[in-house]
Amino acid sequence: MPQSGGGLDVRLAAAFAAVAGDAPALVVGMDTPQLTARTLAEPLAPAARSGVDAWFGPASDGGFWALGLARPRAELARRLLVGVPMSTSVTGAVLRERLDQAGLRVATLPMLTDVDTVAEAAEVAALAPDSLFAACWRNVSSRSLSDTAVRAGAAR
Structure with missing residues (x-):
């Protein structure tokens, strides 16, 4: 609808x-x-x-x-x-x-954390480690860390 x-x-x-x-x-x-x-x-x-x-x-x-x-x-x-x-x-x-x-x-119903921030995304991914959300979060997080390391290396 x-x-x-x-x-x-x-x-x-x-x-x-x-x-x-x-x-x-x-x-x-x-x-x-x-x-x-x-x-x-x-x-x-x-x-x-x-x-x-x-x-x-x-x-x-x-x-x-x-x-x-x-x-x-x-x-x-x-x-x-x-x-x-x-x-x-x-x-x-x-x-x-x-x-x-x-x-x-x-x-x-039980209190839950909704995902509005990066910190909440990390928290929720940890609460449901086997979920598709957690897998996507791990992928995004690892790429972000990798990109940060590349940028830090290029700045030296």
């Missing part, structure tokens, strides 16, 4: 609106490559979903990496998301407060 216009808050709300219904929906940030199916298997299993209205995955930088709604509705998604300041150190806290104010029973 094509992405809607607007800021990330509006686009996320539109995504939930597009799948409104009685089936659960979960959006996951693409910058958490250490996420595995196992991380989500237990909290999203049918037995664990009973009595849960929403899922919230906090990120270590104060944002969030996942948001799920048991029964997504366009109006609820707009109330929860539109106006939340995105990509700030308080994004997750603001969203979590809105989930609580909406009276939703929220299951909190």
Whole structure:
């Protein structure tokens, strides 16, 4: 489905609106490559979903990496998301407060680190050493170190 216009808050709300219904929906940030199916298997299993209205995955930088709604509705998604300041150190806290104010029973997913910086890329690659992300990181890192050594040698 094509992405809607607007800021990330509006686009996320539109995504939930597009799948409104009685089936659960979960959006996951693409910058958490250490996420595995196992991380989500237990909290999203049918037995664990009973009595849960929403899922919230906090990120270590104060944002969030996942948001799920048991029964997504366009109006609820707009109330929860539109106006939340995105990509700030308080994004997750603001969203979590809105989930609580909406009276939703929220299951909190594990805290993950999303990749926004070089340091976070190295950290996440170390957390998931067998992942494709880690392999790519090792390749980029080794090339970068090699290029740095070549430049340092040429400067002498």
